[in-house]
Amino acid sequence: MTRTLPAYESLADFAADAGSVAGHRPWPRVVVDTAAWRWLGRELAAGRWSLLGFWGDTGQVHAAIADDEGLLVATLACPDGRFDSLAAVHPPALRLERTICDLFGFESAGLPDPRPWLDHDRWGVLHPLGAATEVPATGADYPFLPAEGESLHQVPVGPVHAGIIEPGHFRFTVNGETVVRLEQRFGYVHKGIGKLMAGVDLMRGAELAGRTSGDSTVTYALAFARAAEAALGVEAPPRAHWLRALMAELERLANHLGDIGAVCNDASFAILHAHCGVLRERVLRACDAAFGHRLMRDRVLPGGVAGDLETHGYAAIAAAIEEIGKRFPALCELYENTASLQDRTGGAGVLRAELARQYAAGGFVGRASGRAFDARRFAPYPPYPRLAFPVPVLAAGDVDARVRIRMLEVDASLSLVSQILERLPAGDLWVTLPAGTGEGVALVEGFRGDVLAWLRLAHGRIERCHLRDPSWFQWPLLEAAIEGNIIADFPLCNKSFNCSYSGHDL
């Protein structure tokens, strides 16, 4: 266990030396021993690399680790059901690790927080992806972390919230109005997607993937499809790639437009909410006209896309893009010129750059705190290498910066949609997939950040599929960003992060 590893320059060097598993694409998977596992943990803790995912599997755990050049999946066998805690040295792994223990029943040696995470003791089954033993569902109490001191009190919020939003519990400890600790508790919308995926074919898998987080249905379907295609070693036709990107950018546009308005609404500035709501609706109607579904659900499939873009759909998208291009600048200008609004967004909910880097925070949350990461650039998938788009980055890390990044990304997506419409190649929409065997991984940039999909196929059936939402690494940062803010600003800060509950709870 005390073996010393050479100082590898990159993860690719390490993979070349360690020997990667055959049939895992496009990035290598390496089976490591405990010494190498600990070494990877130390390097992660030292900030040299980023943790992009951590999940369980039968008799083993996998961690997705990225350096500047690419990705590596490191696998540690747990023959006796034990593994060395990664969270003990690298805190961003904590909730993922607690989830592995909940679902698989592994024991993590040195796990700093052994409380269950997704398991609320209500399933009637223990370790559903592991031994799956039946147990009575008692709904045992969940001990929250203590915060002690004079004149502190607690405010419990949720799981049912005041707005039309997803369920989760927030436990605030406040001193007067100031939040001294926020602790989140999730898992309320855990639907058991991992278990439902086991043993099914790719079409059923795509149905589930597209229902992991409703606002990112295209992103999830795309990540799943790309992982499946990687596992089978097939490539979707060019026209399918371009149509997928078209849908992905329309999804980004719709979400950014809706959320920019919603953040302003949480600062009681309703006019921007109303106008952004109109623009969002225009995008959704164009999507409906073009693809037959407002959210474009079930339109991206393993092997290609479900339908073609016809002339009227093309015209509907072009018209919506033109309308938004005309109206949106006035809304940004209004945001810019309203001091009372910026008084709320400026300086609220500051996420420090070190934390964004440590947690590998994806999407606008990371990019508003100086982390210039975008999966479309980091691991470019077609057609993005052939498209021009900026990746805006700001340093302030407050609510205002997150809104501004999203405004800039609206402009970028408008331009991307125009470029795609202009240059959409002709050709097939899908390829037939063989009922093959293999392992695939994909990283796709959704509006919220990078979604990781990993799966193992055997004769066309899914043996294990893991989908990692960007929220896993963003939710904990909200706990940090809210500290010292007044509790009344929580809705504003929360909306500016807009993490997913369903994508996280799986």
Added chain:
Amino acid sequence: MRKLLFDSLLKGPLTEPPPAPDEDALAELAAAVKRKARRRLGRSLAIRAVDAGSCNGCELELHALNNAFYDLERYGLRFVASPRHADVLVVTGPVTKNMREALERTYAATPDPKWVVAVGNCAANGGAFAGSYAVVGGVSKVVPVDLHIPGCPPSPRQLLAGLLALLETSAG
């Protein structure tokens, strides 16, 4: 801001005419609404939305009901922040086991007379998640349901048609 407001004044409203109340929904509701309730509520219903495990798709379309095109409030329908202020619970999702108690408690906190509208395919029978160890199934397995609005997710027009049927029936 003045420029935006002026523009909005000069342009016609975006708000569209309502869809006809859903016939199927009217039939489903005919049995559910009592005379007493009709008298008490008139043509105004307060709605409390409860996500009992949805993927968030249904919530997006419920939100859309508030935008200028659908403008839900013109019918006397509005979303409220607490079940204690509500006449109608709109429930989405394949009720998860982890949300079951929260849904039961929300139902108990809603004063009578009350209706439950199950929105989306998951809320009808668990949808894509039926059979999971973590899922109870359709909303009617946990609380009595008066109206189902199917879809994955239902479009705002479908939601509106269903809710208008509820309004018609409850107003008598």
